[in-house]
Amino acid sequence: MSLPLVLGGAFLCVAGGVPGLFLPPGAAARRIATAGSVGGSLLGLAGAVSVAVTGRVEALTRAWPLPGAALHVELDALSAIFLVPLFLVSALAAISGARSFGDDEHPSDARRTRFFFGLMTGAIAVVLVARNGLLFLAAWEVMALSAFFLITADRQSRESRDAGRLYLFSTHVATLGLFGFFSQLRSLTGSTELVPLPPGVAGTDAGTALFALALFGFGFKAGILPLHFWLPPAHAAAPAHVSALMSGVLIKTGIYGILRFTSLVPDPPAAWGDVLLVLGVASAVLGVAFALGQHDLKRLLAWHSVENIGIIVLGLGAGLAGRAAGRPDWALLGFAGALFHVVNHGLFKSLLFLGAGEVVHVAGTRDMDRMGGFGRVLPKTAFFFLAGAVAISGLPPLNGFASEWLVYLGLFDRARASGSDALRAAFAAPALALTGALALACFVKAHGSVFLGSPRGDPPHAHGEPAAHVAPMAILAGACALLGLWPAGIAPALARAAAIAAPGPVPTVTLAELASLVTVGLSALALVLLLGVVALFLRRKLAVAAPTAGPTWDCGYARPTARMQYTASSFARGPVGYFGWALRPRAKGAPVTKLFPVSASFESHVPDTVLDRAIVPAFRAGAWAARKGRILQQGRIQLYLLYVVATLVALLFRV
Amino acid sequence: MTHPVDILLVVVILLNFLVLGTPALRMTIRAAALQGAVLAVLPLLVHRGFGWRVAAIAIATMGIKGILIPGLLEKAMRDIHIRHEVEPYVGFVPSLFLCAVGTGLAILFAGNLPLAPEHVGTLLVPASLATLLSGFLVLTTRRKAISQVVGYLILENGIFIFGQLLIEAMPFLVEAGVLLDLFVGIFIMGIVINHIRQEFSSLDTELLSELKD
Numbered sequence: 001m002s003l004p005l006v007l008g009g010a011f012l013c014v015a016g017g018v019p020g021l022f023l024p025p026g027a028a029a030r031r032i033a034t035a036g037s038v039g040g041s042l043l044g045l046a047g048a049v050s051v052a053v054t055g056r057v058e059a060l061t062r063a064w065p066l067p068g069a070a071l072h073v074e075l076d077a078l079s080a081i082f083l084v085p086l087f088l089v090s091a092l093a094a095i096s097g098a099r100s101f102g103d104d105e106h107p108s109d110a111r112r113t114r115f116f117f118g119l120m121t122g123a124i125a126v127v128l129v130a131r132n133g134l135l136f137l138a139a140w141e142v143m144a145l146s147a148f149f150l151i152t153a154d155r156q157s158r159e160s161r162d163a164g165r166l167y168l169f170s171t172h173v174a175t176l177g178l179f180g181f182f183s184q185l186r187s188l189t190g191s192t193e194l195v196p197l198p199p200g201v202a203g204t205d206a207g208t209a210l211f212a213l214a215l216f217g218f219g220f221k222a223g224i225l226p227l228h229f230w231l232p233p234a235h236a237a238a239p240a241h242v243s244a245l246m247s248g249v250l251i252k253t254g255i256y257g258i259l260r261f262t263s264l265v266p267d268p269p270a271a272w273g274d275v276l277l278v279l280g281v282a283s284a285v286l287g288v289a290f291a292l293g294q295h296d297l298k299r300l301l302a303w304h305s306v307e308n309i310g311i312i313v314l315g316l317g318a319g320l321a322g323r324a325a326g327r328p329d330w331a332l333l334g335f336a337g338a339l340f341h342v343v344n345h346g347l348f349k350s351l352l353f354l355g356a357g358e359v360v361h362v363a364g365t366r367d368m369d370r371m372g373g374f375g376r377v378l379p380k381t382a383f384f385f386l387a388g389a390v391a392i393s394g395l396p397p398l399n400g401f402a403s404e405w406l407v408y409l410g411l412f413d414r415a416r417a418s419g420s421d422a423l424r425a426a427f428a429a430p431a432l433a434l435t436g437a438l439a440l441a442c443f444v445k446a447h448g449s450v451f452l453g454s455p456r457g458d459p460p461h462a463h464g465e466p467a468a469h470v471a472p473m474a475i476l477a478g479a480c481a482l483l484g485l486w487p488a489g490i491a492p493a494l495a496r497a498a499a500i501a502a503p504g505p506v507p508t509v510t511l512a513e514l515a516s517l518v519t520v521g522l523s524a525l526a527l528v529l530l531l532g533v534v535a536l537f538l539r540r541k542l543a544v545a546a547p548t549a550g551p552t553w554d555c556g557y558a559r560p561t562a563r564m565q566y567t568a569s570s571f572a573r574g575p576v577g578y579f580g581w582a583l584r585p586r587a588k589g590a591p592v593t594k595l596f597p598v599s600a601s602f603e604s605h606v607p608d609t610v611l612d613r614a615i616v617p618a619f620r621a622g623a624w625a626a627r628k629g630r631i632l633q634q635g636r637i638q639l640y641l642l643y644v645v646a647t648l649v650a651l652l653f654r655v
Numbered sequence: 656m657t658h659p660v661d662i663l664l665v666v667v668i669l670l671n672f673l674v675l676g677t678p679a680l681r682m683t684i685r686a687a688a689l690q691g692a693v694l695a696v697l698p699l700l701v702h703r704g705f706g707w708r709v710a711a712i713a714i715a716t717m718g719i720k721g722i723l724i725p726g727l728l729e730k731a732m733r734d735i736h737i738r739h740e741v742e743p744y745v746g747f748v749p750s751l752f753l754c755a756v757g758t759g760l761a762i763l764f765a766g767n768l769p770l771a772p773e774h775v776g777t778l779l780v781p782a783s784l785a786t787l788l789s790g791f792l793v794l795t796t797r798r799k800a801i802s803q804v805v806g807y808l809i810l811e812n813g814i815f816i817f818g819q820l821l822i823e824a825m826p827f828l829v830e831a832g833v834l835l836d837l838f839v840g841i842f843i844m845g846i847v848i849n850h851i852r853q854e855f856s857s858l859d860t861e862l863l864s865e866l867k868d
Contacts, residue, residue: 637803638744638795645791 002047003058003075003129006083009044010125013037013090017115024137024203025103025111033114034098037121041091051075052493068192069134076099077496078263079128081339082249086128087348088479089248090121093473096354097241100361100466101153113153117242120146122248123386127253133192134181140178140253144171144221147250151234160237163230170220170230175586177217178257184210185264196503198290199266201558204347211272215279222254224313225283228306229611232387234291235302236366240357243298244350247305252342255312258502259335262320273321274424279523280317280429283310288438289579290570292341293444293606295364299354300446301349304392307435308345311407314428318410319502326422329507329514330414335498337406340490344399344483348391351476354508355385358469359450362460368568371450377460382451384473389443396434397524399483403516408432409515441575449568456562485524488517569604576606586607660700664782664843666693667812671789675750677695677709681802683793684728687808690786691720694815701819714817719834724808724841728801731845745796755786772819779819787813804844809839 016036020029051058055077094117103110123143130136148171152164182192188206189195201207216227231251235243263267287307294300315338319423322330358381363371368415375382391398411432413424429534483490495511512518557564576585590603632643670690673818674683695717698709732739761784768780790810793805815833 638797641791641795 001058002051003060003073004058005047005050006044006125006129007060007073009040009042009047009087010122012040013118013125014039014040014042014122015118017111020111020114023111023260025107029111030098030103030114033111033118034094037094037114038091040118041087041094041121044083044092045087045213047075048080048087048545051080051083052077052496055260064132064135066134069187069192069521070132071133071135072193073126073129073135074131075129076500077493078256078259078500081343081493081497082128082252083125085252085343086121086124088489089245089346089350089476090117090263091247092475093117093241093244093350093483095468096244096357096472097239099466100241100410101239106154109153109155113150113239113242114145115185116153117245120150120245124249124253128256131194133186133194133430134505136194137175137182137585139493142406143173143250143253144175147171147234147246150246151238153239153242154237157237159233163233167234168228170227173225174220176219177213177220181210181213181217181261184213189264194260194264196264196266199242202265202267202272203269204338207269210261211275214258216253218257220254220433222251222313223283223306224254224279224309225286225306225613227468228283229310229608229615232294232299232302232567232608233305235305235353236296240298240360242355243301243357244353247353248300248346248350248508251305251309252312252346255309255316255338255342258316259338262316263501263503268320268323270321271323273317273319273324273479276313276320277424277428278317280310283307283313284435285310285438286432286579286582288435288442289575289583289604290608291622292438292442292579293576293583295369295568295605297359297371297446297450298353298366299350299366299370300442301356304352304439304442305345307391307439308341308349310343311404311435312345314338315341315407315410318407318414318425318428319498321414321421321424322410322427323502323504325417326504327414328502328568329509330410331502331504332495332498332507333406333410333413333509334468335501335517336491336494336515337403337408337410339494339497339501339591340399340403340406340483340487343490344403344480347476347479347483348388348398348400351388351480352392353471354469354473354476355388357382358465359385363457365457367484368446368449371460372456372562372565373451374455374460375451378465380470381467381473384446384470384477385451386447387477387480389447391484393443395440396520397481397484397527399408399480399487401524402487402520403486404432404436405487406515407518424493429598440536442572444570445568451563454562456565456567476523484521485528486521488512488521491515491517510624533630573634582609584613604616616644658777660697661778661814663693663697663700664816667782667816668778668785671758671786671809672751674805675754675789675792676747678741678747679756680732680741680799681729683727683741683805684732687805687812688721688725689862690809691725692717694812694833695721696753697816697819706709715834719838720812721809724804724837727841727845731801741802742798743796744798750792750796753792754785754789757792758785761785761788779816783813783816784812785813786816790815804841807840807844808837811840 009279013036016039017033020033023029023032029557057074057076059072059074061073064071097117098114101110104646106113120143123139123146126139127136127143130139148164148168150372151167152160154160184206185194185197186192188197188201188210197207197210202211215224220227220230235247238246262272284307287303287305287310289305291300293302315334317334319334319338320330322328322334359371359374360366360379362374362378365371387398391400394400394404408429411425411429415422415429417425491510491512498511499506507514576583582605585604585606587592587604589601590600667690670686670693674690677686678681695713698712698716702709745753750864758781761782765780765784770780787810790806790808792815793806793808793809797803797806811833818833
């Protein structure tokens, strides 16, 4: 009964946006679309949760009059663990987006955006349950294209059109890789259905090619370094609720693809795990380093998606290596950690994006160097953003810590083993720790420069925080807290999904025992209690001695101004410098020299190195070569006919 | 060479030379029309059994290739006031020379093809290839759009001759298809010519190169 719920929910999400396309823009169209998204998501959520809890498998097959294709869908625990965040985030983001990207401010774009939002939710759901290669590709393409229309929701802005074009290119190259992947899979298994590979194939050249194609196609969508370059511009340009769904859920379909693929492989070689470990470390460390260099709040969050995808891929690598080494406990910890982080990142990243959307709405800019003091006008947003920041930095007591804990354990257990296995794990674990520390620094910067201090630009006007905006964030923050305080609760579902991702022997102990998740939960609870006691104590003290307002210590400056505060860029200057070899920050401006300096300006940027140094030059070279080819185009019919005949003759000789 | 079909095909080949050799635009149209009319007789001779379908194909070919399309072209020449001279990129003598080389190669090539025994002795394949080549020469070396239509017509004539080989296998499907194809093709080219004239007040395809990006 769960599969019909999921499919029905997906259908409802899609159908909800349709009437709005024909109705005049206004409250009626908005209510229908939002009701469709929320109702469909709740239906789907019910179905996905029931499968995640019980672990049963439901399948449905219908004929599809297309050679090799069948409408074959199947819902198992692995699909369910991805479907739960999809439906949860979709419902909450739809509520938030109905208000923040409404018909008043975007009269021509809002209804289109609502339609594609529902379509994307439905398509992702189908991707996650499809078990036929062609059905998978069809749903994948619908998903990818609706994301394009969502990124370019604000058609008037040149930035979003550019981001959309870059995304469209990337997603089509990725799909091309997937076409190669599925045809290679078909030639190895003899079926377009997603059936297991025969044993022994994975180690051959054909198996390696299959893995490379999967990594390319799915890695592009997931945003694994160096295939991440579409991600920061796209997430920055899209409306906040769209970024929330894209960053929280859409890019995870790439992770799902890799997991579903490895679940079909009976004997993954050890090298696959090592490749994923290296890619994971690179994405995690460089992702957070680039995030530190950003001034744009949403771009910063997008780079954190690269970082978190890196952590997830690290978990996948650890899991695959565990399978190759014949250690089901390593595999369980790695895969369960990756899956847990998929869920967690979906929750806290969408929470952060929804908060960022509200901040950007009030500030009228995404530039953090022009914000400051927003905690006073948006106290609730500031609180929930802080919760998301704590979670994403991997700090207890929230859920980010719990999932990274599993990945750490998987790596530590391996590092304690002997031989070359230990060496590889020993380099990955410190990288994960470095990532966590840098993420913390980055969110101290983001939260501090946005919500604390005094306004750097125009002071934000009092705005109010409507329930439609606060409630989704509160629910997401609550879910983060719940998973952080009671990770043992989700452990059975994770273990079931991990068992599907890693078929073969299962460890004798449960995941909760293996990772002492009850202890983790209790420690988190103790930490919360401790914090509560400290907070109570401080409040008591404040009540006794009422605070007086006065200037802070200002280094002896006679007239401190808001411009003298640490900005987001100056705060991050140190770490950005350490990573200068990869980040290549650009600075412009003259140093201040004399005692009474003339007016000077300074600006610095951290552009995407891969995009600027590799992709753009490659395309310039391509355009140059194409211009050379224009010598063939003379505009004479007679000449074109000659080309046609020359081609025909050449073909004739080849045959 | 005694077969009546071969005599007709020799006429067709000679008409190829005439189209390529004459400087008068009107003459090329009439030569193409005559070629069409000659080809209309061809099915009657190739097929021993004289049925209504053969007759229908002969009449349709005669009507479309021999009368309708040349008539349209002549009317076009009268309506749009252009010089009645062929303007070639490649001169008449070199064109004739190329045509002769092409015809020779076609005969050589046809000798090497694995054909059904009943077609081995005839000129069907060489004539077909030679006509295809001549049509192509007209298409690529002539400048006026009307010459292009004539070239297209001759190209189709070559395909038509080739279709005679397949007549046992696919009776009349080929011919009917070719005729329809030809008719639609000429129709579209007529529209194109009209638009070129409106745009450039000339039929010189050279001017089309202004349209290139």
